[in-house]
Amino acid sequence: MRRRFTVASAMVGALALFTLAGCTTDPNVGPATDNAAPTEEEEVEWFDQELFDKQDAERDVVPEGPEDQPWLQMINPEMVDTAQFASTGPKKACFANASISNPWRQTGWITMNQQLQVLQQAGAISEMETRDAQDSDDTQIADIDYFINEGNCDVFIISPNSTAAMTPAVERACDTGKPVIVFDRGVQTDCPVTFIHPIGGFAWGIDTAEFLIDELEEGDKVVALRILPGVDVLEQRWAAAEKLFDEAGIEAVDYFTGADPAEIKKIISDELAKGDVQGVWMDAGDGAVAAIEAFEDAGVDYPVMTGEDEMSFLRKWKETGLTGLAPVYSNFQWRTPLLAAQMIFAGQQVPKEWVLPQEPIPAEEVDQYLAANEGMPDGHYAKFGGEDLPGYPQVWQDRVIP
Amino acid sequence: MSAVTSESPTFGRRLAGFARVLISPRGAVFLLLIVLLVAITVLNPSFADPSQLIRFVQRVAPVAIVAIGQYFVIVGGEFDLSMGSVVTAQVVIAGNLIGQNDANSIPVLLFMLAFGAFIGLVNGLIVSFLKVPSFIVTLGMMLALLGATLYWTGGAATGNPADSFRQIGRGGIRDLPVIDILPWSVVILVVVLAVAVWFARRPFGRTIIALGDNPTAARFSGTRSWWVKTSTFIISSLSATVAGVLLVGYAGVHPSVGRGYEFTAITAVVLGGVVLGGGRGWVVAAAAGAFALEALFTLLNFAGVPSTYRDAVQGAIIILAVAYAATTFRARRRGRALETSPVASTGAKGPDPNPDPAHPAPNPSTQRADNETKGGS
């Protein structure tokens, strides 16, 4: 026992010595820049009038860029010069992915890999090293640090798991002087060369809420099915919709479902047991079919419903003929980051904030998208934008995930 | 052993003791269930409507069946954390292998049962022969099975299976008087429960409880403990398979179907007064625990409790319910326990400064062997 104590004290002493002798701060680690400091109100309350107005306006803007390639279109771009990054030869991309834990991300991830093949053949990208954080902020921070130290990366592509938490790590990546591309969820710093995203959650909320308000009457009840709390792109959808429902006098109750269809069905069944439900609003269409089936099983009329451009919803929508809308959180954005990297190394200008179009699928376009995506699995997203990539349609049909 | 004796008395005697049973720990779950159902009915009178009530039973059926399976594992002194993943895997298998082809239903159903039994067999054999605690074995199975399922399907199943197959969980005998519809789920639940009650009373069922109660004793009385133990895992995986068949009908195919079922099932079983660590419990109470848990969720919903508070209320109630059962038990049994303490300490045979390698060691394959035989080596 005494010997053990001695060993222990020796270790403590050694650690103390190490600390005194060699306390080195990694050069990549600096104090967070002040401009990123979030105010607490913004953090807790998701509604943001300024952003709401901006996204509301962006819905009506005709995007610039090639008409048949929505993934290269941009809304109100503010171009930045990238001449400093111009360089020839194939480059290595390092991709810190938040996760592939839902069908939307899986579909996008497949598309991204097919886009990578094109760019590899074109000699723009040599390889892409990917680390998947499996939905963990801490893991993703470690992933980014690993890339900085060991990755030999020419460009960092980051799909942040959460906005505020990833900011310091993204800033460290920026400090390397290599280009950083962020897409999907954002970060609270403007150091990345470009931030790629569809219009956003408020636009989704406005599209869907306006549709339901048009179709319903004051005093009608809408059940809002939400996946989980605390994710900005999802919270903003509900923040906008809730505000509009409130203004229009529509009664809306919201639930978190974890995208579990069994849970969704229970919630709808209970709501139907309590009283009539005229509308269903979803912050993501995953699990929409269970919601519709709950109405069938209860033997009541179909609701007016907004889902998403996931094939399961489009198919059920067509089959039942209900009054619906499929809002879109453009899945084709997964193509854009690699193409942006190619542009940056070519010295072409890119938008500081690359806003991609985001158009819902209305009833009259359902047939067209169903035909275009014939044979795709239920978890596939209609606006995935990969029809011109190698491997189409087999790779998406088989859901080949690298 | 008390669990067994409580089931045996005559029907009349049980009726007579009904009130007493209700406030006893084993009956507490029924009392809780009745209170919850009455509360729901007060808030929403249409709930008492037989057609609504039967829908409620239909909804609880998968959870109750999983709880019944988990009961056998827990009463045998183990855990099965892999049940949720088995449900998910079976749901996805049904979606991908049956597809829209009705003819596939029966072969795939047989395959699913075989697959479920195989998972249980693997769990049981690793627990029995590699001496790995079941908590760890089934935790590993939970991760590996879910990961393999997602890998196989690329994260999302192709689509729902044929409607005829989904009728098992979704449909029922329609146009009946009073209840309007008798869902197949309810029929299956009743059958499963009846089989479980019958099985628990069979010698083999009693052996499971005996093994959970005291593995050393069970072993000395000639039990093939590895087979008894393995069979409980096969039962639990099969029950998860049945729940998967019901859920694929009720909810459809999705990788999140079944998520968290292992904890729901354990909570339900414990609410039913079944003792973690094995040796005591009643399978009907375990099923009632599932009903109580679901009734609680329904009540919170009807009461308009914000969805974010629900977890907190659930947490408080399971602690209180289990604490009530535990403290009541202790109070009731304390006197007898003290009387028998000398036996207790002899049961826990003390250490031998020079351990004899030939001395019969307790079955070390289980957590309980390490815990409950209390140094019986």
Add this chain to the structure above:
Amino acid sequence: MSTTTTPAPTPARRGRRRLDASLIVGIALIGVIVIGAILVASVGRNFFSAGNIRDILTGMSVLGFVAIGQTFVILCASLDLSVPYVVSLSSLIAADLMAGNPANIPIAVLAVLAFAVIVGLANGLIVSKLRVNGFIATLGTGLIIKGYLDTNYKGTSGLVPPEFQYIGATGVGPVPISTIIMLAVAVVAAFYLARTRTGNHMFAVGGNEQVARLSGIRTARPLIVAHVLCSVTAALAGLLLASRLGVGSPTVGTQGGYDLLSIAAVVLGGTLLMGGRGSIWGTIGGVAIFAVVDNVMSVMQVNPFLKDVVRGIVIVAAVAVYTARVTERRRPRFTASGATDASGGGIARGEGPGGGNAGVGTTAVERSQEEQS
């Protein structure tokens, strides 16, 4: 039956036992490292480069804190499933109170620790006084905290000042400060288990609560202390995560899956799941095995779904190797620590060998279950 003096086992015997436990975990760890290094080399990377070592050690820090606390609880034959929520709420309390001002750091840390002590006390009291099984008790308190989190926090909150962020982002060469702190906590924890009376009693209570009580140990105390320590180390993990994220997050604990992973790490480290035997250093070894496996899979760019398959197999296989080795050289429990040795021995000598009555002697077991349930 007195427990006031605890005659220590002979040093040689004690040393051999410790060697057994640590040796196997150590060999497993070395095996994993060797295989990992070969695999990493096969894709043209260096396993032992500074950045990679740092990645592994960073991966160890958070889980390490949680697993140290979990070791105490498991030694006492309980479990703590509430840790992920304690981690999350700790990170939020810390970040909110700091609010970007370095002067608030001490208050924030104290508040977080106070919160953890309260949760730990609640867990410990529910388990020991209300006789609720640890699994259910901590599942319940975890759900209560989760309800609080979901109700009061909608996403990340607060701001951690740069001074505090350094803890999560600075290192001595390749060794992160956070890992050094974690190892220091491990040293203290191991010392506590070995040298304090409550620490010793944890082994006794976990080994056989009945015998421990009959030999005069107040069994509630070690159990409560273990739960408090577990919540405190979970809170330290929350502080570290706040430092790494720069904000508090209501989901950061569940993201890491720290409840089940910490239990797996503890068991991987050779601690018996039902208590009474184990060591802190084994746990650290278990955490290291996880970190190395995760690191190697990330470097190899293994499909994320397959990662879980590998994790599941590693957990079971490693514990199987360990239990297979240990059961062969199993010793009577009551030589496991000084205190239990004395107390258990007292009873045994008093009552004589009782193995023969095991066939009928279920009462003891039954009774102890009642008290556990």
